[in-house]
Amino acid sequence: MRARTRTLTTGVLAAALVAAGCSPTTDSGGGGGDDKAKTQTGSISYEAADNKGPAKAVDGAAKGGTLTIMQNSDFEHLDPARNYVNVQQVAGGLLYRALNGYKEDGSGKMLLVGDLATDPGKDVNKDCKVWEFTLRAGVKYEDGSPVTSKDVAYGIARSFASNLNEGPHYIQQWLYPGGAYNAKYQGPYDGGKPVPDGIETPDDRTIRFTFPEAHCDMPYAAALPTSAPVPAAKDTRANYDLRPFSSGPYKVKSYQRDVALELERNPNWDPNTDPLRNAYPDAIRFTFGLEQAQIAERLVADAPADQTAMSWTDVPPAVLPRTTTAGVVERVVKGPTQYVWVLNINTQRVTDLNVRKALNYAADKDAALKAIGGQAAGSPATTLMSPTTAGWKKYDVFNAPVTGDKAKVTELLGGKRPKLVLAHSNTELRTQQAEAIRKNLTDMGFDIVMKPIESSSYYDEVGRKNNPYDLYIGGWGSDWPTGSTIIPPLYDGREIVAEGNNNLSYLNEPSISAEVDRVRSLPAAEQDVGWMALDEKIMREYVPVVPLYYDATYELHGSKVGNPFLSDAFGIISLNGIYLKQ
Amino acid sequence: MFRFVVRRLLVAGVTLAVISLITFGLFFAVPSSPAKVMCGKNCTAEDIAQVEQRLGIDQPLPRQYADFVKGIFVGRTYGSGDFQQDCPAPCLGYSFRNNQPVTEIVAQRLPVTFSIVFGGAVLWLALGVSLGMLSALRRGTAFDRAAIGVTLAGASMQVYFFGLILLYLLVYATGLLPFPSYTPLTENPARWAVGLLLPWMTLGFLNSALYARLSRAQMLETLSEDFVRTARAKGLSSRQVHLRHALRAAITPIVTIAGLDIGSSLGGTFITETIFGLQGLGKATVEAVQFLNLPVVMATVLLAAVFIVVANIVVDVLYAVIDPRVRLS
Numbered sequence: 025m026r027a028r029t030r031t032l033t034t035g036v037l038a039a040a041l042v043a044a045g046c047s048p049t050t051d052s053g054g055g056g057g058d059d060k061a062k063t064q065t066g067s068i069s070y071e072a073a074d075n076k077g078p079a080k081a082v083d084g085a086a087k088g089g090t091l092t093i094m095q096n097s098d099f100e101h102l103d104p105a106r107n108y109v110n111v112q113q114v115a116g117g118l119l120y121r122a123l124n125g126y127k128e129d130g131s132g133k134m135l136l137v138g139d140l141a142t143d144p145g146k147d148v149n150k151d152c153k154v155w156e157f158t159l160r161a162g163v164k165y166e167d168g169s170p171v172t173s174k175d176v177a178y179g180i181a182r183s184f185a186s187n188l189n190e191g192p193h194y195i196q197q198w199l200y201p202g203g204a205y206n207a208k209y210q211g212p213y214d215g216g217k218p219v220p221d222g223i224e225t226p227d228d229r230t231i232r233f234t235f236p237e238a239h240c241d242m243p244y245a246a247a248l249p250t251s252a253p254v255p256a257a258k259d260t261r262a263n264y265d266l267r268p269f270s271s272g273p274y275k276v277k278s279y280q281r282d283v284a285l286e287l288e289r290n291p292n293w294d295p296n297t298d299p300l301r302n303a304y305p306d307a308i309r310f311t312f313g314l315e316q317a318q319i320a321e322r323l324v325a326d327a328p329a330d331q332t333a334m335s336w337t338d339v340p341p342a343v344l345p346r347t348t349t350a351g352v353v354e355r356v357v358k359g360p361t362q363y364v365w366v367l368n369i370n371t372q373r374v375t376d377l378n379v380r381k382a383l384n385y386a387a388d389k390d391a392a393l394k395a396i397g398g399q400a401a402g403s404p405a406t407t408l409m410s411p412t413t414a415g416w417k418k419y420d421v422f423n424a425p426v427t428g429d430k431a432k433v434t435e436l437l438g439g440k441r442p443k444l445v446l447a448h449s450n451t452e453l454r455t456q457q458a459e460a461i462r463k464n465l466t467d468m469g470f471d472i473v474m475k476p477i478e479s480s481s482y483y484d485e486v487g488r489k490n491n492p493y494d495l496y497i498g499g500w501g502s503d504w505p506t507g508s509t510i511i512p513p514l515y516d517g518r519e520i521v522a523e524g525n526n527n528l529s530y531l532n533e534p535s536i537s538a539e540v541d542r543v544r545s546l547p548a549a550e551q552d553v554g555w556m557a558l559d560e561k562i563m564r565e566y567v568p569v570v571p572l573y574y575d576a577t578y579e580l581h582g583s584k585v586g587n588p589f590l591s592d593a594f595g596i597i598s599l600n601g602i603y604l605k606q
Numbered sequence: 607m608f609r610f611v612v613r614r615l616l617v618a619g620v621t622l623a624v625i626s627l628i629t630f631g632l633f634f635a636v637p638s639s640p641a642k643v644m645c646g647k648n649c650t651a652e653d654i655a656q657v658e659q660r661l662g663i664d665q666p667l668p669r670q671y672a673d674f675v676k677g678i679f680v681g682r683t684y685g686s687g688d689f690q691q692d693c694p695a696p697c698l699g700y701s702f703r704n705n706q707p708v709t710e711i712v713a714q715r716l717p718v719t720f721s722i723v724f725g726g727a728v729l730w731l732a733l734g735v736s737l738g739m740l741s742a743l744r745r746g747t748a749f750d751r752a753a754i755g756v757t758l759a760g761a762s763m764q765v766y767f768f769g770l771i772l773l774y775l776l777v778y779a780t781g782l783l784p785f786p787s788y789t790p791l792t793e794n795p796a797r798w799a800v801g802l803l804l805p806w807m808t809l810g811f812l813n814s815a816l817y818a819r820l821s822r823a824q825m826l827e828t829l830s831e832d833f834v835r836t837a838r839a840k841g842l843s844s845r846q847v848h849l850r851h852a853l854r855a856a857i858t859p860i861v862t863i864a865g866l867d868i869g870s871s872l873g874g875t876f877i878t879e880t881i882f883g884l885q886g887l888g889k890a891t892v893e894a895v896q897f898l899n900l901p902v903v904m905a906t907v908l909l910a911a912v913f914i915v916v917a918n919i920v921v922d923v924l925y926a927v928i929d930p931r932v933r934l935s
Binding site for chain 2: 097100185186187189204213214261262263265266280281282283311312313314315318321322324325327328329330480481
């Protein structure tokens, strides 16, 4: 499982973040700094009322109009098999429906419910190995033909093809554990069999997954676009990216790569079969290739043509001051995402626990944040998991001021001045941030040597087990909001390999691994608390990282956009209940 | 004339071949692997090897170059089996990022850049040349001094500065104009013009400064020449002297510069396109460089070279038409 996200393009964040963790948050407004002592409770809902269409009407909303979404760059992929980035997943959700989905209404309540399926999946033998989904009756494609379970199976089958491999690989890996997910099956192309082992479709509305091992997270994995239906007859292979066959409320009207994507209504979409989407606008138009500052300026100015527009691109630092005035501030949508950024300490090289603790006391999290845009970019972190994770509870092992505690550092270092190599990606933003950290740590009594790395190979370099660096920044966003997609990949020493590691501190403690196994064996309802306790234990006993900040979203929309709430599942403005004021 | 054109075209062909070879060689030296950039997060070494094979970059460089040239004339196919993609001639490469033949991408982007440059050039030539002429004829007057002052300011300004000021004044602050956008001329001429007004004004004002100064200087020089005095002595009206004789002689160097300016602008007006959010050739090139989308870079670089080479030939031919003293042989 490599649910990783590691690219940071220009701008604050958002643009290239892989996504879809989700956050059953109890907080309504959000905002980078509002997540202080909050506790998260996640839930998968099997309640009939939650799983039934149509979606509850939004007060004051009306159908009609064209919503414009101004973006910095085009989507890398819209093909459901290749779709792994939050903006793509939300855009993809307009065109196709996965087995499950996140039901949100902006009140802070978020539920995982069935989307194509009638509920989030039946654990047939109560051992998490056999999962059965029943498709809703009456779901149709854009040409009026019915969506069948065979199309869901085909969609998953084609995601094994190496030409379509950019999406998440959870279900694929669970079907074929041990070794690469596609070592034994490479999809239905060039003579491959039509359906992978372990998937059965006894009738047109039933699909059954049989995994060799237990996977209690299946309802979450089934919410990723991998399980969206693709009819074999409509599969245009690599070109499917440009025109997915619609099973959702909209279909592609025109698509000019890097310029614009226009969606129009799918007349065969029946709101009564859909518990998630209101689909109020008649059309949605994505405009690509606009500069981040340009988008923000246009939305701040709110000219008539841009009043029905919004963006998933964060407001850049230069434009922030202009978003706090009346008339603009109420058009800001902000809040935490599922990403946490930490300063990884290479525990193979920095073996002295006191030095690791001293780094935690020394860190000026405020400065690290200021370098990339301040409060709008995030809020200081003290935990390993994001506040959007189920079961999250605030703790702070060190209780240091946000700008650091020099007395404590001096005491822990005991007269030594450790020399450490700080590696960073050579993008403008990351360089600024690394420079802020270098200055901060130098002032606190460390000798820091900077080592810039070409951005495209940054994670390859620091993901090499015997890399020659001591400190490096890294961000991680979970693919769904439970600790099981955060703690094991990042802090279980058994997952360390020679290259391509996610465990960047290389923490390898048998006691932590044992705890991981113990929490995994707990009943699903108790796991969330277990992961959070383990989060704290790791920081208290082994200090493998300096938690720097929880990433935040800071987006703008025009004055005629109604109900633009922040999706806790994706960390960007949700489109499901959005409407245009007349 | 015919022989001249043929000779120039032959030289142009050789120039382009050399440019294509150099560009190809440069990309070969790029340290980052385009396959890796394309492959994304879930990538193993085998995946990268497969992508390289699909892109054809696992082949030796001479073979790749031969395939490229072959593609231009007879087309080619990429990948194999169920994932084969056709790229009909003239195939400038296939962009796997966009799932499109590069020719298609260029065909979509070129009209945008053409429209920007065309409107801008009309404006800057009309404005610049007439301003320069008038100042020359009214040398030393208040008009002349004012024109020189304005053009000096224009010549020292930059697109990104002036463009942003115009955007702020006319779009963000007052809403007098909509944010620039591109509508094909064939679809709606009025919207085409309104959408491009800002880039035209920007390019027009900035470039006209240079042309005004140049044509003023040229005009002054020509006016002091013997043939102008002869024309006057023969009793021609000053209108005939200025327009038929002096301007015609003064304009040749301006044509040279205009040709080169237009030629190189067609290769992409990246800054203008970026400031006004227009998806022209310049933006396509820079984006392609960012994503290491080499086929697109290759094609746009070549195309830019074609424009300059062609502009040069056109300028040379125009010389003969404008100035009777020049004879091509």
